[in-house]
Amino acid sequence: MPAGVFKETYEGDMAFIRYPIHKAALVLAVIAGLSAPLLLDTYYLNLAITALIFWVAVIGLNITVGLAGQISLAQAALMGVGAYTVAFAALKLGVNVVLALPLAGITAMIIGLVLSLPSFKLKEYYLAMASLAAQLLLEYAFSRIDPDQYTPIPPEAKRLASIDLNEPEALYYFTFIVAALMALAAGNIARSSYGRAMKAVRDNDVAASIVGVNVPLTKAIAFGIGGFYAGIAGGLYAIYSVGIGWEAFTLVNSIELLGMVLIGGPGRVVWGSLLGVLVLRTGWTLLESNLVPILAAMGFSAFASAIKYIVLGTLITVVIILEPEGLIAVLRRVKEYFRLWPYSY
Amino acid sequence: MYYTLNPPATNFNEHLINPNWVHLVPHPQPSMEEAKVDMVWDKSSLYKRVWGMGERILWAEGLHLSFGGVRALDGVSIVIRKGELVGLIGPNGAGKTSLLNVISGIYRPERGRVYFKGKDITGMPPHERVKLGIARTFQHGEMFHGMTVLEAIMLRLHPWHRGSIIEAALWGFRAKRWEVEARERAEHIIDLLELQEYRHRPVGSLPPGIQKKVDLAAALVQDPEVILMDEPMAGLSREEKEDIIRAIIEVRETRGTTMVLVEHDLEVVSDICDRVIVMDRGRVIFDGHPEDAVRDEAVITAYIGG
Numbered sequence: 001m002p003a004g005v006f007k008e009t010y011e012g013d014m015a016f017i018r019y020p021i022h023k024a025a026l027v028l029a030v031i032a033g034l035s036a037p038l039l040l041d042t043y044y045l046n047l048a049i050t051a052l053i054f055w056v057a058v059i060g061l062n063i064t065v066g067l068a069g070q071i072s073l074a075q076a077a078l079m080g081v082g083a084y085t086v087a088f089a090a091l092k093l094g095v096n097v098v099l100a101l102p103l104a105g106i107t108a109m110i111i112g113l114v115l116s117l118p119s120f121k122l123k124e125y126y127l128a129m130a131s132l133a134a135q136l137l138l139e140y141a142f143s144r145i146d147p148d149q150y151t152p153i154p155p156e157a158k159r160l161a162s163i164d165l166n167e168p169e170a171l172y173y174f175t176f177i178v179a180a181l182m183a184l185a186a187g188n189i190a191r192s193s194y195g196r197a198m199k200a201v202r203d204n205d206v207a208a209s210i211v212g213v214n215v216p217l218t219k220a221i222a223f224g225i226g227g228f229y230a231g232i233a234g235g236l237y238a239i240y241s242v243g244i245g246w247e248a249f250t251l252v253n254s255i256e257l258l259g260m261v262l263i264g265g266p267g268r269v270v271w272g273s274l275l276g277v278l279v280l281r282t283g284w285t286l287l288e289s290n291l292v293p294i295l296a297a298m299g300f301s302a303f304a305s306a307i308k309y310i311v312l313g314t315l316i317t318v319v320i321i322l323e324p325e326g327l328i329a330v331l332r333r334v335k336e337y338f339r340l341w342p343y344s345y
Numbered sequence: 346m347y348y349t350l351n352p353p354a355t356n357f358n359e360h361l362i363n364p365n366w367v368h369l370v371p372h373p374q375p376s377m378e379e380a381k382v383d384m385v386w387d388k389s390s391l392y393k394r395v396w397g398m399g400e401r402i403l404w405a406e407g408l409h410l411s412f413g414g415v416r417a418l419d420g421v422s423i424v425i426r427k428g429e430l431v432g433l434i435g436p437n438g439a440g441k442t443s444l445l446n447v448i449s450g451i452y453r454p455e456r457g458r459v460y461f462k463g464k465d466i467t468g469m470p471p472h473e474r475v476k477l478g479i480a481r482t483f484q485h486g487e488m489f490h491g492m493t494v495l496e497a498i499m500l501r502l503h504p505w506h507r508g509s510i511i512e513a514a515l516w517g518f519r520a521k522r523w524e525v526e527a528r529e530r531a532e533h534i535i536d537l538l539e540l541q542e543y544r545h546r547p548v549g550s551l552p553p554g555i556q557k558k559v560d561l562a563a564a565l566v567q568d569p570e571v572i573l574m575d576e577p578m579a580g581l582s583r584e585e586k587e588d589i590i591r592a593i594i595e596v597r598e599t600r601g602t603t604m605v606l607v608e609h610d611l612e613v614v615s616d617i618c619d620r621v622i623v624m625d626r627g628r629v630i631f632d633g634h635p636e637d638a639v640r641d642e643a644v645i646t647a648y649i650g651g
């Protein structure tokens with residue numbers, strides 16, 4: 001067999017899109033994504049924009065937690081780092097938000113790299129504690145630089161050439177393109193040699209080092225990427241907002257992001273993360289907007305937000321117990337069932 | 346003859362009262378005459394002829410390692426020569442795995458040094474040792490159960506991966522080329538060990554025999570100079586053992602890889618090994634020809650539990 005044929009086969013075998021069904025699903029998703037502004041009113045468009053923003057943050061966290069197995073409770077704080085970077089670059093230096101966005105990613109990435117240091121020595125609960133400390137420290141820093149809990153993002157900084165990101169449609173397309181590129185990059189990292197090294201570190205770090213993986217470096221890369229994605233997401237969040245306050249980047253938000261990873265599918269970096277966001281963020285918002293009036297009518301308005309966390313906590317616990325691989329695994333099983341149908345054995 | 350040594354549980358105090366345990370066995374250094382005799386009388390193995398004559402590639406001096414009160418290694422010195430296939434045997438808990446772990450860099454010895462090709466590697470991190478050419482298989486077979494066979498094999502080429510993380514993210518340049526190259530090397534080993542049908546199966550879903558084969562394949566894909574195999578045949582059926590032995594012999598003959606084989610089956614050891622090192626309670630109690638090992642008093646005592 002000629003060598004060239006071999007190569008082609010391997011490349012084809014490793015391609016991002018391997019089956020016609022993948023291609024069809026992807027084309028459909030892109031069409032749906034691009035036509036969303038035509039179909040949705042401003043309320044739902046904003047919902048879609050936030051979903052895309054959180055998708056980016058959750059992809060990053062999924063790389064740190066799901067792919068490399070390094071627990072982190074500081075993702076929301078890292079988003080905050082990105083958001084304040086964009087806010088201050090725009091407000092104090094007059095930098096355009098689009099140009100400030102990569103800077104937001106890099107700043108948060110550097111903090112993410114610092115957060116990787118405890119992971120060289122600590123594991124699991126202790127590592128969670130270390131990242132918790134980092135989260136609280138960053139929250140404190142935010143409260144000092146933003147004591148009023150409001151840092152406006154000047155609308156002038158959101159205009160670049162003929163693009164005006166103050167317009168919901170333009171903002172939607174901008175966010176969509178950034179999120180899609182970030183997702184593509186994450187998918188590529190996950191299937192690369194780095195992705196394999198991260199999975200090895202997650203599954204057994206001692207064995208990983210015996211087979212030749214530089215474990216500390218791999219952990220640092222995982223935290224760095226997680227931070228970069230959080231920074232970009234935070235930057236997008238600042239662009240989306242009229243003004244930001246640090247109450248959006250607290251521990252509760254970090255736990256929610258972690259919940260999205262666990263529910264969607266840890267290690268299923270692209271689609272698992274999207275599913276997590278759609279269930280925990282978008283789905284919840286839609287449900288809440290219908291639930292709160294009902295609860296209020298029943299005289300339970302004071303409990304509405306408490307009920308949110310009770311339901312979320314229960315949902316996360318149930319999913320982790322019943323399906324540790326996340327909801328994406330359920331979808332995969334359904335897909336597998338139909339692929340083999342009618343022979344289910 | 347078919348010996349399988351299934352040794353009794355170890356009594357850790359025994360060696361303290363038995364003055365016959367040798368702390369350090371001198372390494373066999375046959376004279377030219379002896380080597381010639383070997384050459385004339387033993388044509389069965391290409392490697393037996395040069396027994397004890399080769400250049401040393403991997404050696405350890407006076408290794409000490411303990412876990413709490415247990416002395417896993419109590420002054421172990423060994424020499425592995427280029428091209429040799431050395432059997433490492435000993436009862437359960439003798440310290441074989443611990444020795445391999447010190448050589449791989451998982452445990453830092455309390456005393457003693459490890460050298461590879463003249464270089465002191467005692468403090469070197471494990472992944473750098475892999476890059477130097479020391480590969481390793483695990484006592485329990487391939488460790489990464491969630492990965493497919495192909496992934497587990499390609500993973501072991503990561504130390505040689507050169508593309509940056511940005512190239513990986515863009516799936517361009519070296520990242521893509523690397524993927525194809527790594528895949529080709531993996532496929533080569535998959536063919537050698539006849540693992541084709543398992544390629545895309547998760548390692549954890551395979552029977553133990555296949556998991557061990559995958560582990561061996563994954564170590565071989567690193568094209569190591571020395572391969573440390575921790576009981577690659579334990580718990581396998583006759584045919585599975587033969588598969589592994591065939592692969593070991595083929596790799597030796599085609600690549601001249603130096604091998605250390607931890608194995609309980611004495612028949613296998615005397616069939617394929619050029620030399621055997623026997624350990625007991627953290628010490629080397631014998632180092633020489635496999636045929637002599639079964640007659641050695643200290644070895645017999647260790648195994649019978651005398």
Ligand SMILES: Nc1ncnc2c1ncn2[C@@H]1O[C@H](COP(=O)(O)OP(=O)(O)OP(=O)(O)O)[C@@H](O)[C@H]1O
Nearest residue numbers: 412415416417435436437438439440441442443444
């Ligand atoms: N990580 C560890 N923690 C505590 N004790 C250990 C550890 N690793 C090995 N030991 C102890 O060190 C001694 C040597 O163990 P080792 O695993 O090296 O033996 P072995 O010769 O490989 O035995 P086996 O044939 O059972 O694999 C044993 O008493 C074991 O209990």
Ligand SMILES: [Mg+2]
Nearest residue numbers: 441442443484
């Ligand atoms: Mg062992």
